[in-house]
Amino acid sequence: MPDPVSVPLTTRPLGVLESYRAARRNILEIIPLAALHQPMISGRTGPQRWHMLMAPAAIRRVLLEAVENYPKSEATKSILKPAIGNSLFIAEGADWRWQRRAVAPAFSARNVAALTPVMTRAAEASARRIAQLARPGRAVNLLDQMVAATFDVISEVCFGADGGLGQAEVHGALEAYIDQAARVSVLDVLGLPNWLPRPARVGAARSLARMQADADAAITRRRKQGPGTDTNLLDLLLDAADPETGRAMTTEELRENLLTFIVAGHETTALTLSWALYLCAFDPEIQNAARGEAQEVLGARPAGAGDVAALPLTRQIIEETLRLYPAGGFLSRTARATDRLGDNEIRPGDTVMIPVYALHRHRDLWDRPDAFHPARFDGRSKIDRYQFLPFSDGPRICIGASFAMQEAVVILATLLTRFHFAAIRGRAPKPVMILTLRPEGGVWLEVTPV
Template sequence: MVQNAFPVRVPLVTEPMGLWKSLQTARRNVLAILPEIATRQPMVSGKTGKRWHMVMDPDALQHILRERLPDYPKSDVTKNLLRPAIGESLFIAEGAEWMWQRRTAAPSFSHRNMTALAPVMTAAAERAVQRLAANGPKRAINMFDEMVQTTFEVISDVTFSGDDAFDRDGVHDAINNYINTAGKISLPDMLGMPDWVPRLGRITGDRALTEMQKIADSAIDRRRKSGPPKGAPDLLDLLLAGADPESGRTMSTEELRDNLLTFIVAGHETTALSLSWALYLVAGDQERQDKARAEAQVVLQGRCATGDDVPKLPYIRQIIDEALRLYPPAALVSRTALKDDILCGRQVRRKDTVMIPIYALHRNHLLWDQPDSFVPERFANRKDIPRYAYLPFGDGPRICIGASFALQEAVIILASLLSSFRFTPVSGVSPDPVMILTLRPEGGVWVMSEPLPRVH
């Protein structure tokens, strides 16, 4: 898509849309149904089939996500879209079912375990650098495709390491097939109809999902029989060994599979998106790219980044944070109110849909200076940013369990790339921010990649 403005943004709605137009718009780009005033007000309410509220006020968001979490479960629309792919996993489950899974999985994502998995990220960064170098000087590359490949290598290696029989391509193709077909919102979803009402897109998507689940089940069964591979335990080993510290309950093969597929989908897609948007942003701002490269080259001295380097790369982290602000992968999430409540002085009724448009929150003029501009320095002092004004991984008890994993991976890969290459935009071509299940750069992130001399 050709666009002149940098950085690109989603054109938001300036006049009300009816149900049919909202549905057509949402199937192409969910974010295009957001009203422009959501970037200038703390809360916006309306009715499209059913009553809804969009909340951009940090205090109200803390109320929803932390103080009254049980009263605001994930909406039926969200569950209906994702349950066929990831079952009753951590992302979908509520209440006691969610709690025991969270307690069981949390130790697997400890700082110690994430540090032990960092070499897998470094190895993937090294392969990405080699692939880009093999393309030669000044050749246009779609960095979205490259980052999807790189991050999928990471998540499959940390999930099913040493399993040569695991069909990575089959799982990857099934994920993309599901997102592109069954992941689109339908009229029954918009009207809040129950899950048994057929959604046409899911017929195609379900075939791919069935195959993906078979592949994962087989890999889990093989690991149960063979035991862990040599070296640091991978995510599957950690989850197989995990048990709820309160009840002693362990995960069945089906529960393991659903959670592993959740981690695979979320663990590679969100990081690939963060890196793709970050590369788009630095390609369009050579001054900040030079600043980031200088930091990376001083620390790395000609090699790829490791887990130990991450704390020494604060500006690289700021660029990742700013990319997540401008283009949050989960850019719109929704909840269903189970009880009457008051938010921002406005009445919320039981069964109302309460949306958290993170895209609009991160660009809200009441919360951010120059909200549509690329300014990574705003994250130099995180204490200056209200906690619930910035939610790339959610917050409260249900904050993304893999947030530290994703940030470590993103810093390692971005630093490794920037220390080795200069990236410049392809003239006249910009990505189009489109959200189906995640906020993707439609058309790809096309940049020119120029290898740089090694710094020792």
């Protein structure tokens, strides 16, 4: 069987202009093919020194052992700050630490379990919508369907059953912002300071103003009304405080963090599910095995919190999807002080990149690295935690990782019990990363009821 779709990596050094064009088109195209074979690659683009890390030991140092020396890059902050402010995702140092302490209880195992019924309802609603479109010979864009499903989850999880934001408005605002602001600027490629304005980002921030105002209004309403009867993040965060200082979040800080969870938790899970359905259609044998597992556990009902542990193959499919098509396929840091990674000297101001997409396909770390092989995650194989980074790692590992995995398994298992997904010749998605790794053009599959 051939391998699923992948990104062709560059076979030659790129100059400033070529790097700029490639990064705006698909940031994964700046990764050298040698990154699939070597532990580390260093180079220079114009005046900017950079290093790409594929060695788990070096990655561990950057993300864990010397994390304070490697804050998120200025380019990353420049892209995201107009959308999510100085929230948990962007904040550094003491500002990050107090937010993390305050927010962590909201993502405890108990609260994730309490929020799982929202995922179950969204899975059932998604199945109903897809059933209306499923016809023999008819192509359905599953990316659109997964965006709708995960928005159902994140909207209710963040604001409660009465919602607070509309899908069309949020998705439209984010699409406009990403298209205008998330593409690399030539100033980023040159490593020029963040205080130099990137005109596209200044203009794009206006597209978010309505969404930010709606979120502020929802927070203000909830402050006046008091908590609802359902468990949701807004109520949890309104009650949250730093256990060391007692500091609570302002309305602006609440909004910035809620929008972080919407941006990070909505689109990334939708992308993972879309790629997972593509891979299930790519390999009907694995799809049928996962369907058999899900039907045995669930029968005709949707999946719930108590079912996830009984669906190991479904989880393995999600993990293998995150390996092949990690939503965050490229991490970037800026060194603050002199350091050494492997045999390479790191200087202050150097850009240190972790090309997660290449790490997950590295020839020395993975057997059959380009193949779709979920069984590699069956628990018997030893996988270094710093060779598999779907949610980053270290103290800044994604706080919603367990929530995202639970949601993805619940929705995928539910859909597999109801439908068969088949590939359509000539319509394989193209992996393109601007801010996240998306299937360009959507994921078009033939869907038939089981």
